Amino acid sequence: MRKIAVIGLGRFGIALARRLAQSGVQVIAIDRNQQLVNEIKDDVDLAVQLDATDRQALLSQDIDKVDVCVISIGENFEASLLTTVLAKQLKVPRIICRAQTALHAEIFQQIGADQVVQPEQEAGRHVARQLANPQLADVIPLSDDFSLVELKAPKVFHGKSIKSIGLRAGYQVNLVVIKRPQALAGDGESSTPPTRISVPRPDDVIQPDDVLVLVGANASLAELPKE
Amino acid sequence: MRKIAVIGLGRFGIALARRLAQSGVQVIAIDRNQQLVNEIKDDVDLAVQLDATDRQALLSQDIDKVDVCVISIGENFEASLLTTVLAKQLKVPRIICRAQTALHAEIFQQIGADQVVQPEQEAGRHVARQLANPQLADVIPLSDDFSLVELKAPKVFHGKSIKSIGLRAGYQVNLVVIKRPQALAGDGESSTPPTRISVPRPDDVIQPDDVLVLVGANASLAELPKE
Ligand SMILES: Nc1ncnc2c1ncn2[C@@H]1O[C@H](COP(=O)(O)OP(=O)(O)OP(=O)(O)O)[C@@H](O)[C@H]1O
Ligand SMILES: Nc1ncnc2c1ncn2[C@@H]1O[C@H](COP(=O)(O)OP(=O)(O)OP(=O)(O)O)[C@@H](O)[C@H]1O
Numbered sequence: 001m002r003k004i005a006v007i008g009l010g011r012f013g014i015a016l017a018r019r020l021a022q023s024g025v026q027v028i029a030i031d032r033n034q035q036l037v038n039e040i041k042d043d044v045d046l047a048v049q050l051d052a053t054d055r056q057a058l059l060s061q062d063i064d065k066v067d068v069c070v071i072s073i074g075e076n077f078e079a080s081l082l083t084t085v086l087a088k089q090l091k092v093p094r095i096i097c098r099a100q101t102a103l104h105a106e107i108f109q110q111i112g113a114d115q116v117v118q119p120e121q122e123a124g125r126h127v128a129r130q131l132a133n134p135q136l137a138d139v140i141p142l143s144d145d146f147s148l149v150e151l152k153a154p155k156v157f158h159g160k161s162i163k164s165i166g167l168r169a170g171y172q173v174n175l176v177v178i179k180r181p182q183a184l185a186g187d188g189e190s191s192t193p194p195t196r197i198s199v200p201r202p203d204d205v206i207q208p209d210d211v212l213v214l215v216g217a218n219a220s221l222a223e224l225p226k227e
Numbered sequence: 228m229r230k231i232a233v234i235g236l237g238r239f240g241i242a243l244a245r246r247l248a249q250s251g252v253q254v255i256a257i258d259r260n261q262q263l264v265n266e267i268k269d270d271v272d273l274a275v276q277l278d279a280t281d282r283q284a285l286l287s288q289d290i291d292k293v294d295v296c297v298i299s300i301g302e303n304f305e306a307s308l309l310t311t312v313l314a315k316q317l318k319v320p321r322i323i324c325r326a327q328t329a330l331h332a333e334i335f336q337q338i339g340a341d342q343v344v345q346p347e348q349e350a351g352r353h354v355a356r357q358l359a360n361p362q363l364a365d366v367i368p369l370s371d372d373f374s375l376v377e378l379k380a381p382k383v384f385h386g387k388s389i390k391s392i393g394l395r396a397g398y399q400v401n402l403v404v405i406k407r408p409q410a411l412a413g414d415g416e417s418s419t420p421p422t423r424i425s426v427p428r429p430d431d432v433i434q435p436d437d438v439l440v441l442v443g444a445n446a447s448l449a450e451l452p453k454e
Contacts, residue, residue, distance in 0.1 A: 015348040
């Protein structure tokens with residue numbers, strides 16, 4: 001079973017540690033703040049209070065034997081750096097660091113981090129993508145040029161069969177699934193009506209509230225009718 | 228053209244404002260800290276220093292005329308709340324608030340926010356998904372039961388044509404794209420080798436380093452060979 005150490009129980013570290021534990025990963029959660037350690041100890045395999053810049057303390061908890069070490073010590077950059085260097089010395093196979101800025105991220109990479117996460121910047125870009133394309137419920141980049149998008153079915157597709165629209169030939173995009181909202185439960189208050197997801201067949205007919213999930217090159221996706 | 232106000236130029240707000248402006252949205256960026264306003268003014272249509280809890284100041288900048296207002300004032304919860312209430316009073320059609328915790332998020336929703344973002348928690352869960360499924364480069368839930376996953380091509384598929392593997396018939400999953408790494412540039416140091424993405428054709432043959440991007444019901448995806 002995979003063993004992952006999460007060092008630094010800020011909001012990122014705590015959410016990560018809990019979700020990992022729920023997915024069946026063996027988690028050791030570390031922070032120098034006893035209160036945070038107490039908060040999480042029922043959710044993970046092991047929660048320990050220690051100063052992560054102390055090599056002996058890390059060894060005493062077998063940090064040299066984990067598969068992945070996530071270092072999410074936020075504001076204390078020096079502690080974050082020192083801990084990363086120690087994890088590298090202890091030959092942890094994969095080290096992930098949470099960085100405050102692009103410059104911090106660059107430094108973590110130079111001292112050997114395998115992956116750097118910048119939650120705020122990544123969220124800012126993610127929300128920007130959603131807002132810049134309001135008819136697209138979501139845009140997930142698969143690479144620099146390809147994305148997965150969710151598009152409310154444009155009027156010009158309503159009532160047409162998928163075969164007749166010819167998305168692959170005409171638009172060079174791949175229709176991956178159709179999300180069709182079901183009747184709302186009584187109160188109409190719930191923010192997300194239940195939807196039925198299906199893998200599209202050629203004879204399926206597109207209905208007005210369908211959401212089409214499509215994959216293709218960004219340039220091709222931009223050609224789709226918006227309305 | 229859509230007009231979006233971003234109030235609070237922390238890391239989330241700045242990344243959001245810049246990416247929106249790059250996508251052709253008209254952005255007004257607001258902060259009470261002049262230095263941050265100066266930092267972003269070349270990247271957006273309008274950058275203004277003001278206290279967002281001041282109703283007159285907001286009106287003077289036509290915040291009542293924007294399509295979306297994003298309130299990303301972080302640590303000052305009271306200011307964040309007051310600004311949200313003001314935006315609601317000014318009848319801004321869509322209000323997005325950045326929250327520090329689930330409890331803060333709940334409060335924003337109760338006072339009328341249309342969407343609440345928690346970057347650190349969302350990033351924690353996202354990284355947890357990646358780490359919990361190491362053979363899957365990424366798992367993106369499309370609904371409670373359907374996901375998009377990236378799977379390193381299992382050995383049993385190497386050298387076989389897509390048609391012969393019969394993913395749709397045999398596994399009920401839809402192969403959406405294939406990512407094929409290209410030769411690495413000289414130093415081998417770059418963390419993500421260039422990949423060529425292609426929409427699969429029936430006669431394409433799967434190669435050992437291919438990454439298959441698949442969509443299907445979670446139960447079907449779990450049936451795929453892992454190795
Ligand atoms: N030397 C250290 N050893 C162990 N834990 C540490 C050390 N220094 C700081 N920490 C812990 O790191 C945690 C995260 O730090 P902090 O809250 O500054 O980060 P943050 O980036 O604001 O977090 P987030 O944004 O994820 O909420 C804190 O709980 C803190 O106690
Ligand atoms: N009343 C106010 N009017 C306008 N701006 C404000 C007000 N109060 C705070 N701000 C601004 O909000 C910005 C973001 O706040 P802060 O840096 O505390 O958030 P944060 O959540 O830590 O940001 P991030 O995590 O996105 O970096 C700051 O630049 C601050 O100047």
